[in-house]
Amino acid sequence: MSLNLIDIESFRTRIERKSTNSKGEFIAYWMTNAQRVDCNYTLERALKFAHKERLPLKIFFIYNPGHYKTLERHHCFMLHGLLEVNDLLKKYNHSFHFFSYKDNLLKEILDRCNHLFIDLPYTERARAHLKKELIGLDMNIYSVDNLYLPLTLISKKQEFSAATLRKKYYKILDNTLIGQDFSVLEYISKVDSFIKNTDSRNQICSEIDKLNIDNLIDKNYLIRSGPITAQNVIDDFLDNSLDNYQENSNNPEFIKNSTISRYLHYGHISSAKIITKLIENNLKIDHPFIEQLLIRRELAYNFTYYNKNYNNSESLPNWAIKTLNEHNYDRREYLYTLKDFEFAKTHDVYWNSAQHQLLTSGYIHGYMRMYWGKKILEWTSNYKEAIKIALYLNNKYQLDGRNPNSYVGILWCFGLHDRAWKERKVFGKIRYMNENGLRRKFDINRYVEKVSKNNLF
DNA sequence: ATCGGCTCGCGCAA
DNA sequence: TGCGCGAAGCCGAT
Secondary structure: OOOOHHHHHHHHEEEEEOOOOOOOOEEEEEOOOOOOOOOOHHHHHHHHHHHHHOOOEEEEEEEOOOOOOOOHHHHHHHHHHHHHHHHHHHHOOOOEEEEEOOOOHHHHHOOOEEEEEEEOOOOHHHHHHHHHHOOOOOOEEEEEOOOOOOHHHHOOOOOOOHHHHHHHHHHHOOOOOOOOOOOHHHHHOOOOEOOOOOOOHHHHHHHHHHOOOOOOOOHHHHHOOOHHHHHHHHHHHHHHOOOOHHHHOOOOOOOOOOOHHHHHHOOOOOHHHHHHHHHHOOOOOOOHHHHHHHHHHHHHHHHHHHOOOOOOHHHOOHHHHHHHHHOOOOOOOOOOOHHHHHOOOOOOHHHHHHHHHHHHHOOOOHHHHHHHHHHHHHOOOOHHHHHHHHHHHHHHHOOOOOOHHHHHHHHHOOOOOOOOOOOEOOOEOOOOOOHHHHHHHOOHHHHHHHHHOOOOO
16 A cells, blocks of 8 residues: 555645634634535544634535526525535534625634634635635635545646546555545534534525526426435445446436436535445446546546636647647538527437436436537537537536536547547547437437436436 | 547656 | 557448
């Protein structure tokens, strides 16, 4: 074993800011990415620190509906998840402080606090936002990385492909998955809550009541949210779907794993916890589900963490930019506008089905999403516009939109983390996909039928 | 049904 | 500096 726990911890928890003023009345955890209680490294570090200092802990969340201008389906899903966070904390006799955003709120929350723990932000935009919020706060600030292994421990730079990251993972893990211990539940009863017996349930509910949800999505998808729900989903998946994962993972009708990404996005479940459980099932590091949950997922985080252009074409590899530019003025067989795509008005029944699935369920199956993205490239006047459209639709409708995996999923269609292929019109050397592939891989007509009946989950 | 070729850049071995 | 290798597919030859 080439790594030890001390190595991991020095990368896991980072000192973002040091203060000379060391005395405070409580420790604070500002929950953002990791919206869960169990297996939450940030909460765990905050609890341990509070226990050591014999100070109470204040766990809080700031809700800012204006932060991203987007559909309120996302807010609805997140707020329902926070209800479960609130209930879980209450069960452990801890208060969950839920605040609606206003100016100078953070200063108020952190009045008389000297040690703040935050979830490590993984994108430039999140970092910039955080930096702005933390201006003028004189306190010790620690960020905690909630990935399976800390991002900066595995790699100091943007990785070129899954292969290069995989190599580093396999080397550092000595080809063996290691389980991880979580002591959140052990410490949570030993630490006092900063203010006892406050309950944010009513406040969260009143925010939910204010929402104006689009009438495209089935509301049931938005209610099935939160760490408790997510645990049930993942348990069901692990019990019933892991054995045939490889055969089924490309089949959009195989839906057991379909909602896991949204729970991972909001941090309702910990990938490290899932991996630790999988080790008990004797899963090896090269299992295709580990490839997805560990290598592909953390490759996406590596990408958004190190590349400031994670949300535009500038981040594509050189060969992709070159070939896309060379073919940018090729004649397109079909040309659609954003609105044509958005309301599923193309000539292609398969593509329209994928878009319809996105509108009505907040999700496109992984394989269909590749096809979906490739066709936006094919049917838009230029590739930069195509990327904008694909990201816009993804961020607007997909419940895990704005997740690193979402960005990478889209940009993969334009060559990111991929290789060049035989040159052709419009695509240049970008990997091409067509509907024959859909027919070859699964029963695409059944998919179309099921989407039209809204019968996929 | 199955197989090789397509094509690029990383990273290790010299 | 050279070379082996990988990468969520397509296409045409057997």
